[in-house]
Amino acid sequence: MPMEEKKKEKVGLEKQPAGGGGGFFDKYGATILLVVLVMYVIVLGIGTFAEVFKIQSILDWWIWRP
Numbered sequence: 001m002p003m004e005e006k007k008k009e010k011v012g013l014e015k016q017p018a019g020g021g022g023g024f025f026d027k028y029g030a031t032i033l034l035v036v037l038v039m040y041v042i043v044l045g046i047g048t049f050a051e052v053f054k055i056q057s058i059l060d061w062w063i064w065r066p
Contacts, residue, residue: 050058
């Protein structure tokens with residue numbers, strides 16, 4: 001009976017890297033990329049809105065200056 005219990009315990013274990021679980025980007029990389037993508041879409045939307053409705057004060061922001 002004790003041997004069967006040890007085998008069951010080992011089945012669910014995942015092997016972790018020797019460094020202790022990965023780096024910062026391994027943990028938060030997907031979240032960081034998602035936030036950057038959302039921010040890009042928001043800025044793109046603001047610029048499109050300003051261009052369509054000819055809102056010069058928004059178009060004068062440093063982001064859209066040539």
